[in-house]
Amino acid sequence: MFERLWLLSLIILFMVSPVAVSQTLDGGTYDPKKDADIDMFLASWKDSMPRHTHGSLIERDILTQGDQLNPPRKGAVLEYVSKFAHATLFAHNSTVPVTLKGEKEIFYIISGKGVVNWEYIGQTKGRGRNDQENKCGLAVKDIYLYRLQSTAREILCDGS
Numbered sequence: 638m639f640e641r642l643w644l645l646s647l648i649i650l651f652m653v654s655p656v657a658v659s660q661t662l663d664g665g666t667y668d669p670k671k672d673a674d675i676d677m678f679l680a681s682w683k684d685s686m687p688r689h690t691h692g693s694l695i696e697r698d699i700l701t702q703g704d705q706l707n708p709p710r711k712g713a714v715l716e717y718v719s720k721f722a723h724a725t726l727f728a729h730n731s732t733v734p735v736t737l738k739g740e741k742e743i744f745y746i747i748s749g750k751g752v753v754n755w756e757y758i759g760q761t762k763g764r765g766r767n768d769q770e771n772k773c774g775l776a777v778k779d780i781y782l783y784r785l786q787s788t789a790r791e792i793l794c795d796g797s
Contacts, residue, residue: 673707680712682723693730696722755781 682697690696700721703713719740763777
């Protein structure tokens with residue numbers, strides 16, 4: 638019984654495989670001169686060269702600017718955005734402030750813990766503004782301060 642089933646599935650596989658290999662979206666076989674190379678439209682950040690930006694931040698490009706219909710290199714399909722990249726900041730590393738001219742950067746942080754140019758001050762007591770009985774039922778939160786000037790303490794305390 639097992640041998641018959643194995644033989645039947647092998648015969649079906651040989652009958653169907655030439656049809657599946659020869660079919661494409663337009664019904665014809667693949668022609669590299671006419672059909673676009675699908676591998677040029679996608680890229681992986683693992684294949685791109687790393688570059689250091691913002692101090693210790695390591696960026697690897699996924700998509701870059703190029704022609705949407707005929708990319709000159711892998712992942713070069715963006716028209717209105719300059720790049721889409723994967724960035725990594727290793728533990729105990731930091732970034733430096735950067736002034737961008739003519740472009741904006743958006744960071745989407747997936748995991749990790751840390752702050753950018755903020756100074757840790759302390760924690761809340763876990764009380765809300767309406768907690769008059771000191772029950773402390775809310776979550777404790779970290780408090781960070783961003784100094785606009787390095788001499789802020791002297792400026793604020795100068796009058797007292």
